[in-house]
Amino acid sequence: MVGKFVGVGVGPGDPELITVKAVKALKAADVICVPKSHANKPSMALSMVKQVLEERAKPPEVLELVFPMTKDELDVKRLWAENAVIVTAKVDAGKVVVFITLGDPMLYSTFLYLYRSLREGHPNVRLEIIPGVTSVTAAAASAKLPLAERDEVVSILPSDLDSGLIEETARHADNLVFMKCAHRLKELVPILEEAGFTENSMVALVKRCTLPEEKVVVGRLGDVQNWDICKDYFSVAIIKRTELPVDKEKGDVL
Ligand SMILES: C[S@@+](CC[C@H](N)C(=O)[O-])C[C@H]1O[C@@H](n2cnc3c(N)ncnc32)[C@H](O)[C@@H]1O
Known part of the structure; x- marks a missing residue:
């Protein structure tokens, strides 16, 4: 099985605005990555996909990636580079890793930090992006x-x-x-x-x-x-x- 990393936009909030393609990706994922600004703060993106995940016979692994809200570019880069190593290990092990993000992944999204780290530091990782309702x-x-x-x-x-x-x-x-x-x-x-x-x-x-x-x-x-x-x-x-x-x-x- 060849692994890949998929950035999935889950829309603005209403679970009915998650696209059919996003639902398919959520159902097929081995790992769901959830970006969080604080370890103990609930994730809005995760709550939006809760029902889709509950419909699965086998629940996926949920991987929380914490990123503090800092404007220090070096800190941000270092942190996402560390997260990219974690994701790459999963993909190299043949897993399909889905990163959920609010709205669309290509618009002011935390996904973009990880995406860039993967492209620059791990160019062999297969990447896909599924757009969402912004x-x-x-x-x-x-x-x-x-x-x-x-x-x-x-x-x-x-x-x-x-x-x-x-x-x-x-x-x-x-x-x-x-x-x-x-x-x-x-x-x-x-x-x-x-x-x-x-x-x-x-x-x-x-x-x-x-x-x-x-x-x-x-x-x-x-x-x-x-x-x-x-x-x-x-x-x-x-x-x-x-x-x-x-x-x-x-x-x-x-
Ligand atoms: C980090 S950006 C993420 C944008 C997102 N990727 C998109 O496509 O909509 C966060 C900003 O998106 C906007 N936003 C996201 N979800 C929203 C919602 N349900 N209602 C209003 N604004 C929202 C707010 O302006 C918020 O400050």
Whole structure:
């Protein structure tokens, strides 16, 4: 049996949004790798695939790969290089190792660290990637706001970017998607207004999309300062140049 390493996107939260191909991979895996930021913190990705794994006659080995949230690039590289050695030993023993990741593996994912370590340090390991429904597209569906139509430009940004870079990017975009955003949404308002977005530009903040605790708020950029924002890491904001229709006299959204 020839082993391989498969990065599998398990979608934004709702287990029904796991693709058929991902389910097949989860059912065929010998080992399921679960990325965790703390050893005793539950994994959201693992809880999403719980039912699929429970349907298996023989449960797979679950391998938790812990990676502390550090911005020290050297530390991160060293840690993932160590994880790559562990994974390679399993693959060399003929195992199919599936790494589960939220949303899509190729979008701001922890999977990418391991993927790079494997490519660079263990080039003989067979690698496959199964795409998933991203939180970006899921948030747009929950908020019922198109990400882009006709010739519109959409940009996806991590909200911790330098303000000048956000402003510059926003100048060239019709629609913006901010990841990891809830803690900084209010601070983004003046930056976007500087880039030509107006107080009536549409904003949607989607927290924990597609999960039972999902919360969607849609309104005007000018109202964001008054929103009571829960600073949940699992939040996506979509901001559109398009203005919400507003009653010119009362200032209310129509
Ligand atoms: C490390 S990135 C992972 C992105 C993921 N690979 C994807 O394709 O959506 C984490 C960020 O994704 C977003 N995110 C992931 N799942 C989400 C969800 N269910 N609801 C809202 N935002 C989510 C949040 O912005 C969070 O800060």
